[in-house]
Amino acid sequence: MAMWQQVRLRCQLSLIVLFFTVVSLPELWAQEQSMSADDLIDLPLEALMQMDTTVVSASKRDETLKNSPAAIYVIGKEDLRRAAISNIPDALRMVPGMQVAKVSSNEWAVSARGLGGRYARYLLVLIDGRSIYTSLFSGVNWDEQNISLEDIERIEVVRGPGGSLWGANAVNGIVNIITRKPEALAGIQLRATVGDGEEKSSVYGRVDFATQANSEAFVSLYTQKNGALVAVNPNLKGHDWQSSRLNSGWQFQQAQNTLNISAGFFEVQSTTPWAKQLLEPPWAKPLYSHEDKKGFYGSLRWQHQTRYGQWYLLINSDDTQRDTTAYHWSTRNYDAEWQWTGGLGQRQMLTAGLYSRYTESDFSVPADGSGIDILLRPEKQSSKTHSIYFQDTLTLSPTVSASLGLRLDDHSLSHSSVQPSLRIMWQTHKSQRFWGAMSKANSTPSRILNSQSALSFATLPPDASAQPPASFLPVRLSLSNRDSNEVDVKLLSFELGYRYSASEVFSLDAVFFEHRYENILGVEGTGDPEFRMSYSGQGYLHIPIYANAQGVRENQGFELALAYQPCDQWFLQYSATILDVEQGFEQSDDSLGFNLAETVPQQQHILRSLWRVNKQLDLDTIVRYVGALEKTNVPSYASADIKLAYTINTQLSISLNARNLFNSDKQYIESEREIFNAGAFTVEPYAYLKIEWDLTRD
Known part of the structure; x- marks a missing residue:
């Protein structure tokens, strides 16, 4: 006692x-x-003190996090292992400045520093440097990227623009998911979960083995069944969904050369509700789209080390087919990158490269009108992107360094763009660093905004008080693109950061930023009514609502991350995000609510506690508060995730995971889909049991 x-x-x-x-x-x-590393507990909790972590996403070369002049956060293997989570979007909730919300059972809204929503297109997401955005809306289908957390080495998140190195879409941030490479130690890793609610069951297995001298390989298989969410509208039904994924990789190392080849396949089966417009009461109803998504990828990475620097070659290919009852969407991507990183004397470090990407896509809906209300012309389209970039880091003094970056992108569906950046790091003390940055970035052209498109979003019933013919005809409203050449969003960003790491038990990372956007999507006005006939022969009036990109916007914000280990058995982490939004429209109108920029909370607070009760028992908790979404009338909420893990021996462990606890309403809404919204779904508490068996441990 x-x-x-x-x-x-x-x-x-x-x-x-x-x-x-x-x-x-x-x-x-x-x-x-002060504490020495020997005073810390025997688990790798010290890895959670991120300041000495090596990262690559901020500058496309190895550097320590504390010396990186960018707002960067790393979710490591220990973070993923200790948290009561099972997917990447939930892992990203740990990151200050990230906004993550569940829309439906298989849809997430993930963004950084505002401009969020299910169809946000201002966050560049990569898997081992391979971009995974879809060209339809330039965002990410997260259900298609349901990688097992055991296959992930770490997730590097850069908040703020990174277009000078990574190109278009790296507007508000970069998420680089770095997977585990094959391990020389042969072994088998197994994991199974069973529960009730969102996480019904899952099975994961991985085998690592040596193929020959200097080479290793792995194969992993992951399958998961996810439960449905409960709809607010009793007439709307949620559905279970399931996914399967096969990953494989081979690594060869000899002298100065490292070669990695990876390939994989995924399949997702789900039922997604869309809002289908009707020409009779109730004027709209859910359209349940039964979706079968399949895809594969292949990647080759080669690194060659010389006495002057390092050459890097990346070649990727991926293909995804989405066969559904409401639409068909397929896309194929091929990209290649050639990069060199090396020193120019003792005071300069240069990173330079060439990048090329080719995309083919095909979108169509059923000809009988039974699909979702989208018209996209042409149905088939291809695009090309060619880029050149460099970043030069100069050591001005023992305590001051500056980085100048520049990238030129030439995209076949848009105009050429130049994305520069200037970053400065000042080390005032061995434990304190200030950094500042000024950057420009722009979004990636998407099919929806750079094709002739029309999205029907509302049907108005006949108005008896109006003059004929409108008094006897319903009116269909559609969001239309007038000239099929939408201007890309442009960002000018200013950032100021401070880092403090006095010892291995405490660190602080704070960032102030101001983002100024141009070409935000808004509503230009309405077109002339046009009489049309439906597939069933019913007449109606069609009124196009024309969109343009004349909006401007300013975001100011503050992001804070504190990490602290108060005693040997306990690790604490607190993060906060405060966001202030100002916006306006020139020659444009947002009275109909089409600006999608308000679908993020203005404040978030997260507290993590990792407690080693004894050598066999861990109790880990995440408590989060998320502010209201004023634009969509989604209220604020607070909830907690708890994981109680028991280590039976060095190879076998079992854990009980409970999520979405302690909310006063027991169920709450995190977000709603911006368009084709059939109704909101609630997030409720659930629990699942997890068993892990790792034969590679002694």
Whole structure:
């Protein structure tokens, strides 16, 4: 009992010390409360103190996080293992500045620093450097990227623009998912879950083996069945969905050369509700689209180290077919990148490269009008992108460095774009660093905005008070693209950051930013009514609502991340995001609510607690508060995830995971789809049991 009282007293005193540290005494605390790595617990919790982590996403070369002049956060293997999560979007909830919300059972809205929603197109998502956005709306279908967390080495998240190195779409941030490479130690890893609610069941298996001298390979298989969410509207039904994924990889290392070849296949089966417009009461109803999505990818990465620097070659190919009862959508991507990174003398580091991407896509709906209300012409389209980029990092003094980056993109569906950046890092003390950045970035052209398109979104019943013929005819409204050459969104960004890492038990990372956007999508006005006939022969009036990109917007925000280990058995992390939005439209109107920029909360707070109860028992908790979505009338909510894990031996462990707990309403809405919204779904508490068996551990 005395031992537990001492531990409790030590933790309480440490929390008081933390308060004064943040307020006024960081250096004094670092001197008096320093801990060596030997004092930490035997689990790799020190890996959660991210400052010395090596990252590549900010500058496309290896550097430590604390020396990176960008707002970067790393979700490591230990983060993924300790959290009560099973997918990538839920993992991204840990990151300050990221907005993650569940729309339906198989849809997520993921964004950074605003401009969010299910169809957000301002976040570049990569898997091992391979871009995974879909050219239909330039966003990500997260259900198609349902990678097992056991196959992920880490996730690097850069908030803020990264277009000078990564190209278009890296407007508000970059998510680079870095997968595990084959391991020389042969072994088998198995994992199974069973539960009730969103996580019904899953099975994962991975085999690593040595193929010959200097080479290793792996094969992993993952299948998951997910439960339906409950709709607010009792007439709307949610559906289960399931996914399967096969990944494989081979790595060869010899002297200065490293070759990685990976390939994989996925399949997703789901039922998604869309809002189908009618010409009679109730004027709209859910259209349940039974969807079968299949795809494969292949990737080759080659690195060659020389005494002057490193050559890097990346070649990718992927193909996805989406056969549904409401639409057909297929896309094929081929891209290649050639990069060199090396020193120019003792004070300069240069990264330069060439990039090329070719995309083919095909979109169509059933000819009998039974599909979703989208018209897209031409149905088949191809596009090309060619890019050249460089970034030069110059050491101005032992404590000051500057990076200048520039990228030129030439896209066949849009205009050429130049994306520059200037970043400065100033180390004022061995434990303190300031950095600042000024950058420009732009979005990627999408099929919806760069083709002749029309999206029917509402039907108005006949108005008896109006003059004929409108008094006897329903009116169909559609969002239309007038000239099929939409201007891409442009961003000018200013950032100022501060990092503090006095010891291995405390770190602080704070960022202030201001984003100024041009060419935000808005409504230009309405066109002339046009009499049309439906497939069933019923007459109606069609009124096009023309969209344009004349909107402007400013975001100011603050992001904070604190990490602290108050005692040997306990690790704490707190993050906060505050976002302020100002917007306006020139020669445009948003009175009909088509601006999709307001679908993110203005504040978020997250507290993580990782507690080693004893050598066999872990209790890990994440508590989060998310502000209201004022544009869509989605209220704020607070919830918690808890994981209780018991290690039976070095190879076998079992855990009980509970999610979405402690909300006062027990069920809540996180987000709604911006268009074709058939109705909102609620998130409810659920639990699942997880068993892990790793034969590679001794």
